[in-house]
Amino acid sequence: MAKSPTEVELDVVNLSEDGLGGATLNDRPIWIRNALPGERVIARILKRRGGKKFADGRLVDSAGSEVNANKDRVPSACEYFPRCGGCAMHHISADAQLLHKQNSLAEELLRVAVEPGQWRQPSALVRTGYRRKARMGVRVVGENVLVGFRESFSNRVARIDHCLTLTKELSALLPDLKSTIAAMSEPHTIPQLEVAQGDSSVAILVRHLQPLSAEDRELWCHFELKHRVQVLLQSKGYDTLARLNEQDEVMALDYKIPEYGLSLQFYAHQFTQVNALMNRELVRTALGYLGNITGHIVADMFCGIGNFTLPLARAGAKVVGIEGSQEATLMGQNNAQRNGLSEQCHFADEDLYSETASAEADASMSATMRHFGQFPQALILDPPRSGAGPNLESWVTSPELEQIVYVSCNPKTFADDAKRLSDAGFVLREVGIYDMFPNTAHVETIGHFVRGI
Ligand SMILES: C[S@@+](CC[C@H](N)C(=O)[O-])C[C@H]1O[C@@H](n2cnc3c(N)ncnc32)[C@H](O)[C@@H]1O
Structure with missing residues (x-):
């Protein structure tokens, strides 16, 4: 017969970035879902790895009252939480989730000693029914x-x-x-x-x-x-x-970005932002940071199927989208054509992590030079969780480059890259979080860097 998991009663002392309550058991860390700081919980140990334990928790019922509950605790709207691992924060109020995510980003920036000029008000538009x-x-x-x-x-x-x-x-x-x-x-x-x-299928x-x-x-x-x-x-x-x-x-799926009169196609397996409404807000914010870009040269690094490339082109910039997947750049080109933007934007497939890429073969500069005869004045960076990769410094050397908008799904690598940009002479003018994935521990970050004086 299968052994039932061990249960122990514990005091929770902190909350991890992953939304897990932290406690100590026999001088070893234990991370507990559905557990918040200040609470006493019954932890059901489900997994042991590298000296750590992982558990699901439930509040110790203090004579039927909830006196033991953290003030940010809310009843989970999802009946499957915490057993289903799809979400991690259904037990935390919406405001507290935002604050926790913003604090995690702030801690990462503190770790690398990058102080943002200002914090953007966190953006959160939908809480449920967002995942496409x-x-x-x-x-x-x-x-x-x-x-x-x-x-x-x-x-x-x-x-x-x-x-x-x-x-x-x-x-x-x-x-x-x-x-x-x-x-x-x-x-x-x-x-x-x-x-x-997509929007229609x-x-x-x-x-x-x-x-x-x-x-x-x-x-x-x-x-x-x-x-x-x-x-x-x-x-x-x-x-x-x-x-x-x-x-x-x-058949390709499609989504619209009505603010820029755009309709983008993608194949179901290709990368697209999962939260359509928040994505539109993110695109609007990124372009808002860049200001008037009419006639400016912009390189959109890690461009996917053109989610930022096309709005940038629609806003009047000359854009090169660079991306590792050739299938994505082909879709980007197709999207540019369908939206009447083939003249204003071009796509290049390059492995932006390639260690052999030298300053001479710098992706953003060579691609914009090739297509528009000029170096970029602005960069959009939207890399995968692993960050911008080893060539970041080589993309930011040209004196023409004035500003960078960095969109990230990983606060840790965002902070590491913010430090590298700061060492390269860029100032983090504003930073903020986007709650693209409410009730999960994931968060999107957007930062606007400008060349320091
Ligand atoms: C977070 S997605 C952003 C895509 C796009 N900006 C968007 O908003 O839909 C990151 C993109 O980086 C691309 N990528 C991953 N590794 C890469 C690499 N080594 N070189 C170039 N692109 C890469 C992925 O294919 C993906 O399209």
């Missing part, structure tokens, strides 16, 4: 199939019927996704699904380990017709994505 993309695990349990996020500190798939974080359209698909997989001849050959939503990416029988394809055709979505089968990597009828073309 997700990868979800699939697990067969007897007759039933589970589709969901992983449970906290475990590889198990959480048992959920709906999700408050997903858009309501994606959440509503969960029951039928489960029953469709359950009806397949070999449900256990489906290890995961991805869901992606939805795609479901079904990862399968074995070819589908004709009957199984029929089931998914039925799903496709019933929900008016596009089902894509994925036998290996994303390059194997195919429609149910292999002759049919994989």
